[in-house]
Amino acid sequence: xxxxxxxxxxxxxxxxxxxxxIEETCQALKRNRETYMVQxxxxxxxxxxxxxxxxxxxxxxxxxxxxxxxGPKETGFSAATLxxxxxxxxxxxxxxxxxxLLVQDIGHLQRLDSPVASTAEQKLQRAALASGPEFLVHxxxxxxxxxxxxxxxxxxxxxxxxxVKCSSGATFLPRLFAHSLYAADPKLGACLEVxxxxxxxxxxxxxxxxxADCVTATGSDETLAAIxxxxxxxxxxxAYGHRVSFAYxxxxxxxxxxxxxxxxxxxxxxxxxxQVGCLSPHVIYVENGGAISPELFAEQLAGxxxxxxxxxxxxxxxAESAAVIASKRAFYEIRAAHSPETRHWCSENSTAWTxxxxxDPMFQLSCLNRFIYxxxxxxxxxxxxSADSVRGSVSTVGLAATEEKSTELVTQLGHWGVTRVCPLxxxxxxxxxxxxxxRPSLGDLVTWTDWEQ
Amino acid sequence: MTERLTFSTYAARLRDFxxxxxxxxxxxxxxxxxxxxxxxxxxxxxxxxxxxxxxxCQARKVTAESVADWRSIPAVATAAxxxxxxxxxxEAERTRVFHSSGTTGERPSRHFHNAESLAIYEASLLPWxxxxxxxxxxxxxxxxxxxxxxxxxxxxxxxxAVGRKFAAADTFFMGRVEGDxxxxxxxxxxxxxxxEAITVKRPVxxxxxxFSFVHLLDYLAEVGERLHLPIGSRVLxxxxxxxxxxxxxxxxxxxxxxxxxGVAAQNxxxxxGMSELSSQAYDREVLSAERGVQRRVFQFPPWAxxxxxxxxxxxxxxxGETGLIRVFDLANVRSVMAIQTEDLGIRRGSGxxxxxxxxxxxxxxxxxxxx
Numbered sequence: 001x002x003x004x005x006x007x008x009x010x011x012x013x014x015x016x017x018x019x020x021x022i023e024e025t026c027q028a029l030k031r032n033r034e035t036y037m038v039q040x041x042x043x044x045x046x047x048x049x050x051x052x053x054x055x056x057x058x059x060x061x062x063x064x065x066x067x068x069x070x071g072p073k074e075t076g077f078s079a080a081t082l083x084x085x086x087x088x089x090x091x092x093x094x095x096x097x098x099x100x101l102l103v104q105d106i107g108h109l110q111r112l113d114s115p116v117a118s119t120a121e122q123k124l125q126r127a128a129l130a131s132g133p134e135f136l137v138h139x140x141x142x143x144x145x146x147x148x149x150x151x152x153x154x155x156x157x158x159x160x161x162x163x164v165k166c167s168s169g170a171t172f173l174p175r176l177f178a179h180s181l182y183a184a185d186p187k188l189g190a191c192l193e194v195x196x197x198x199x200x201x202x203x204x205x206x207x208x209x210x211x212a213d214c215v216t217a218t219g220s221d222e223t224l225a226a227i228x229x230x231x232x233x234x235x236x237x238x239a240y241g242h243r244v245s246f247a248y249x250x251x252x253x254x255x256x257x258x259x260x261x262x263x264x265x266x267x268x269x270x271x272x273x274x275q276v277g278c279l280s281p282h283v284i285y286v287e288n289g290g291a292i293s294p295e296l297f298a299e300q301l302a303g304x305x306x307x308x309x310x311x312x313x314x315x316x317x318x319a320e321s322a323a324v325i326a327s328k329r330a331f332y333e334i335r336a337a338h339s340p341e342t343r344h345w346c347s348e349n350s351t352a353w354t355x356x357x358x359x360d361p362m363f364q365l366s367c368l369n370r371f372i373y374x375x376x377x378x379x380x381x382x383x384x385x386s387a388d389s390v391r392g393s394v395s396t397v398g399l400a401a402t403e404e405k406s407t408e409l410v411t412q413l414g415h416w417g418v419t420r421v422c423p424l425x426x427x428x429x430x431x432x433x434x435x436x437x438x439r440p441s442l443g444d445l446v447t448w449t450d451w452e453q
Numbered sequence: 454m455t456e457r458l459t460f461s462t463y464a465a466r467l468r469d470f471x472x473x474x475x476x477x478x479x480x481x482x483x484x485x486x487x488x489x490x491x492x493x494x495x496x497x498x499x500x501x502x503x504x505x506x507x508x509x510c511q512a513r514k515v516t517a518e519s520v521a522d523w524r525s526i527p528a529v530a531t532a533a534x535x536x537x538x539x540x541x542x543x544e545a546e547r548t549r550v551f552h553s554s555g556t557t558g559e560r561p562s563r564h565f566h567n568a569e570s571l572a573i574y575e576a577s578l579l580p581w582x583x584x585x586x587x588x589x590x591x592x593x594x595x596x597x598x599x600x601x602x603x604x605x606x607x608x609x610x611x612x613x614a615v616g617r618k619f620a621a622a623d624t625f626f627m628g629r630v631e632g633d634x635x636x637x638x639x640x641x642x643x644x645x646x647x648x649e650a651i652t653v654k655r656p657v658x659x660x661x662x663x664f665s666f667v668h669l670l671d672y673l674a675e676v677g678e679r680l681h682l683p684i685g686s687r688v689l690x691x692x693x694x695x696x697x698x699x700x701x702x703x704x705x706x707x708x709x710x711x712x713x714x715g716v717a718a719q720n721x722x723x724x725x726g727m728s729e730l731s732s733q734a735y736d737r738e739v740l741s742a743e744r745g746v747q748r749r750v751f752q753f754p755p756w757a758x759x760x761x762x763x764x765x766x767x768x769x770x771x772x773g774e775t776g777l778i779r780v781f782d783l784a785n786v787r788s789v790m791a792i793q794t795e796d797l798g799i800r801r802g803s804g805x806x807x808x809x810x811x812x813x814x815x816x817x818x819x820x821x822x823x824x
C-alpha cells in the first residue's frame with residue numbers, strides 16, 4: 001500500500017520540519033476548517049466516524065490489512081495483539097456510543113449544532129450551545145494508538161482543526177487512522193494533520209502552540225511541565241499524566257465464579273497491548289481465603305499466559321527491555337530459592353511472559369511487556385495501604401467481585417482516588433464514554449454559551 | 454595423594470595460575486585447561502561453603518558433579534548482593550565489606566572480605582592494572598578519597614592498592630567524603646599537582662570516576678585553564694555517574710579530557726569493575742575490521758572470563774551481538790565466581806564493548822516507571 005503524502009508524517013524520514021512549515025500548516029488547517037468543518041452537523045460526523053470504524057473491522061479493509069501486515073515491524077506489537085487492540089477500539093466507536101458520549105458529557109445530542117435544552121433545562125427556561133476549540137493540538141505519547149485515535153475522534157466531534165504531534169517512532173497507526181478518515185471524507189481529512197518530532201523541539205512547538213486554542217498532552221510529569229511552560233497562558237491545556245493500574249480479586253469471586261474464567265480474564269489484561277499502557281495491571285491482588293490461594297492463582301495465570309502466547313505472541317523487544325526482564329527474573333529466582341513466600345514462573349527461552357508471586361502485598365511497578373506480580377492480601381484496605389506509593393496515580397482497577405460486595409469496594413476505591421473500575425479482563429478496553437483520568441474528555445474540550453430564555 | 458581442597462589451598466593454586474599467566478609461560482590450551490579446573494574446584498567450594506549460593510544451586514538442582522564446564526556454573530545476579538549475604542565467610546571473619554555505589558535510598562550490594570580474600574583481590578588487580586595503566590615510579594593522582602576515608606568503596610581500595618604498589622611515596626588522593634557520604638574533590642589542589650607534574654615534565658597517572666572527571670573538567674573550563682600533561686601520562690576513567698554530576702557520552706568525556714588535560718584518546722583507559730567482582734576489565738581502542746571505526750573493547754585478565762548472554766534465551770550471543778554481561782571471576786573466592794551483571798554489551802572476541810546498564814529508558818505509554 002502506498003500512502004499518499006497528505007500529512008507531514010507521510011514525508012520521508014530525511015525531511016526536515018521548520019517553524020515556517022508548521023505555521024503554514026496551522027493556517028491551512030484553520031482555513032480548511034472554516035470552509036469544510038464548521039457547517040457540519042453532529043449527526044453527519046457521527047455517521048462518518050462510525051462508518052469508518054465499521055470499515056476498520058472488515059478483514060479486507062486496506063488500512064486494516066496494512067496495519068496488521070506492517071504493524072509488527074513498525075510498532076513492536078504482534079499482528080494478533082494489534083488486531084485485538086484495534087478491534088477493541090473500533091467496536092466501541094459506534095453511532096450509539098458516540099451519542100451516549102454526547103449526552104453524558106454535554107447533555108444533548110445537538111448541543112454542538114445549535115442552542116438546545118434538555119428536559120431539565122427546559123423547566124428552568126434555559127438552553128445552551130457548546131463550541132469546540134477552533135484549533136486543537138494533541139501531544140501524544142507511548143506506543144498504544146487508541147488514546148490518539150480517541151483524541152482525533154473528539155476533535156472531529158467538536159469540528160476542530162486538529163494537529164496531532166506523535167512521539168517519534170509512534171506515527172504509524174495514528175497516520176493510518178488519519179488516512180482512513182481522509183479516504184472517507186477528504187475535506188474533513190484536510191482539517192487534520194499528523195506529524196512527529198522529538199519532544200522539546202522549541203522552534204516547532206512554539207509555532208504550533210501559538211496557533212492553538214486548546215492543547216491536550218500525555219506524558220510524564222516533567223514532559224507535561226515543560227509543555228505547560230510553552231503553552232500561552234490563555235490557551236486551554238489538558239494534561240494527562242502517567243498512570244498505573246492494578247487488578248483486585250476477592251475471595252468470594254474466586255469461590256463463587258469459575259476460577260478458570262477469572263484467570264483467563266486476568267491473562268487478557270496482561271496480554272492486551274503487551275501490558276505497556278497505563279490501563280494495564282502492574283499487580284494483581286488476590287484475597288487470601290478463596291477457593292484457590294493467591295499462589296495457586298499465580299500458577300494458573302502462568303499456565304494461561306503460556307497458552308495465550310501461542311495465539312497472541314508478545315511483540316519482539318529491544319535488547320534493553322529484554323535485559324530488564326532478564327535482570328528482574330534473575331533477582332526473583334534467588335529470592336524464590338530462599339523463601340516460599342516468593343515464587344516465579346517464566347516462559348522458556350524467551351522473555352515472553354513472567355509471573356511473580358509474592359506473599360508481601362507491597363505494590364511493585366512491573367517492567368511490563370507481560371511481566372506481572374500476583375500478591376496475596378487480606379482485604380482491600382490492606383491492598384490500598386500497600387499501594388500508597390502510587391496513590392493519586394492509579395487509573396484503573398480491574399475488579400473481580402460478587403455483585404453484593406462490588407458497590408462497597410468501588411466506593412472505597414473511589415474515595416482512595418481510583419478513577420476507573422472495570423470488570424477484570426476489560427482493563428485495556430475502556431468504553432467510549434470513559435472519563436479519562438476522571439475528567440469528561442469531550443466536556444473538557446468545549447466552551448459553553450448559556451442562553452437564559 | 455591429593456590434599457583436601459579448601460579456600461586457602463584454592464587461593465594458592467589461583468595465585469600460581471595468575472603468576473604463570475602474567476609471566477607468559479602458559480600455552481592457550483594449557484590456560485584453558487587450568488581455568489576449567491580452577492573454576493570447577495571453586496564452584497564446588499562455593500556450592501558447599503556459601504549458604505546463599507547453595508540454596509540457589511539447590512533450587513536450580515545443580516550439584517557439584519553436574520557441572521563439567523565453567524560455562525554452566527550458575528551465575529548470581531548482582532542484585533542478589535543487596536538482599537542476601539552472598540559469602541562463605543562467617544560473620545566473625547568478615548573484616549571488610551565493599552558496598553556498591555547505588556543511587557541514594559537504594560540498598561547497596563555488599564561484598565564481604567577477609568585478609569586472605571583481599572590479598573587475592575590485590576593479586577588479581579595488580580598485574581592486569583600494570584599491563585594496561587601502570588608504570589612504576591610515576592606520580593599517581595586519584596580523584597577519590599582514601600580507602601581509610603571510604604572503607605566501603607572497592608574503588609578506593611583498588612586505588613589504594615595500586616598506589617601502594619607502584620608509587621608508594623608519590624600517591625595523592627584528592628577526594629573527600631562529606632557528611633552526607635557524597636564525594637567531593639579538592640579541585641585547586643588537584644590542578645596544583647598537575648601543574649607541578651607539567652613543570653618537572655614527569656608523567657602522571659590520573660585515576661578517577663567519570664563524574665569526578667566531569668567536575669575537574671568543568672572546573673578547568675570555568676577557570677579557563679588548559680593543561681597539557683607530560684608525554685607518557687595516562688588517564689584511567691571508571692564507573693558511571695549515578696546522578697553525581699551531569700552525565701556525558703563516553704566519546705564526549707574523552708574528547709574533553711583530551712581538550713583540557715592534553716591526554717590523547719589512546720592514553721585514556723577505561724576500567725570496568727564492580728564491588729561484586731575481584732578482577733577488573735580494561736579497554737583499549739581497537740581498530741575494527743570496518744575501516745576507520747574505533748572501538749573500545751574491554752578485556753578481563755585470563756583468570757576471569759566473560760560471556761555475553763542473550764536476555765531472551767540466556768545463551769551466549771554470537772560475535773557482534775548484544776546481550777547481558779556475565780563474568781566468571783576466579784578471584785571472587787569468598788563470594789561467588791559467576792556473576793550476572795545488569796550491563797549490556799556487544800560480544801567482541803573474548804572481550805566486550807560496553808553499552809551500559811539496562812534501564813527502562815523509554816517512557817512506555819503512561820506507565821510510571823520513574824516512581
